[in-house]
Amino acid sequence: MRAGVSVGTVSRVLAGELSVKTALRDRVQDAIDALSYRPNVMARALRTSTTDVIGLIVPDITNPFFSQMAASAERAAFEYRHSLMLASSHNDREAEQSHISAFLDRSVRGIIIVAANVSHSAHVKTKVPIVSLDRRFADFPLISINHAEAAALVADHFYELGHRRIAYIAGPADTEAGRARREGFVDRIRALDAKAELEIFSGRFDYESGEVIARRLLAQPPNMRPTAIAAASDQQAIGVLRAARDLGLDVPGALSIAGFDDIHLANLVVPRLTTVRQPTDQLARRAVELLLEKALEPGDEALSASLVIRGSTAPPPPDQAGDQPTEGPKSPQQE
Structure with missing residues (x-):
């Protein structure tokens, strides 16, 4: 054989198995390229009952964060010589289940699911590996960041700047991420200063929710409205930014705004x-790896997020600033 390896090694390389050593994988790939070999995908699917296709289901492909996540998953799948089949559940439970069934009917290698709603109990009986990404689906292993710890980074930043009149716009309470982000931010602010004025609102992870809530908040007299608003998503935060602009409020001079996710528009x-900033490339790659590893009992994994400081946050106006802390948190990433 041109590559000088066994037929079994070639089969494992073509199947994208991670157990093959890099040197052997490169030799097989060089031989494939030299011979212009193209495997018969349909014949392999009939023999193994699987294809080199990974299914990905997201709640809303029009959401910029999930679009970025899908692009990252596609790149990760390509690295392991797999293709990605994408579906959007539109945050609908029945559509989510329908997509799962469709993927299983097509003998996909595995399925990555960003759950539409974590409050329902889903039951899927299959030997095909399934991994939850960002939002938990049923009882399948979850790859995500620690949302509570990440939200606390924003609380630390606001406190270090001197903000003591703060509003938080939470995401939907029926999502694990929404609840964790709210808990992380609120608990951290209260731990830093129990007397800080903190208002909490709930909305969807979209532009409209941020703008509607912000208009109500910012219509108050200057001595009553918050000097800083944290949002559970960048879309909400951009909605807040739009409301502040329409009301003639300077950002960050009169109002600081922070989001969550670091979508490209941010x-x-x-x-x-x-x-x-959520490490979408790392999250997606780890989800793909977990599918291909065929671990007997895969568990949840949490990656680290980082705070990216840009131009939308600054100290509050001098007449509204709180007492500065003597020691602030570690400096986050700045751009």
Whole structure:
């Protein structure tokens, strides 16, 4: 054989198995390229009952964060010589279940699911590996960041700047991420200063929720409205930014705004948005790896997020600043 390896090794390379050593994998790939070999995908699927296709289900493909996540998953799948089949559940339980059934009917290698709603109990009986990504689906292992710890980074940042009149716009309470982000932010603010004025609102992870809530908040007299608003998503935060602009409030001079996720638009709006950066490439790659590893009892894994400081946050106006802490948290990433 041109590659100088066994037929079994070639089969494992073509199947994208991670157990093959890099040197052997490279030799097989060089031989494949030299011979212009193309495996018969349909014949392999009939023989093994699987294909080199990974299914990905997201709640809303129009949401910029999930679009970025899908792009990251596609790149990760490609690295392991797999293709990605994408479906959007539109945050509908029945659609989610329908997509799962469709993927299983097509003998996919595995399924990655960003759950539409974590409050329902889903039961899927299959030997095909399933991994939850960002939001938990049923009792399948979850790859995500620690949402509570990440939200606390924003609380630390606001406190270090001197903000003591703060509002938090939470995400939906029926999502694990929404609950964890709210808990992380609120608990951290209260731990830093029990006397800090903190208002909490709930909305969807979209632009409209942020804008509607912000208009109500910012319509108050200057001595009553918050000097800083944290949002559970960048979309909400951009909605807040739009409301502040329409009301003639300077950001960050009169109001600081921070988001969560670091979607591409966060670095394009004016001022650029301070936000929590989720490592979407790492999250997606780890989800793909977990599917292909065939671990007997895979468990949850949490990756670290980081705070990216941009132009939307600054100290409050001098006449509204709180006492500065003597020692602040470690400096986050700044752009």
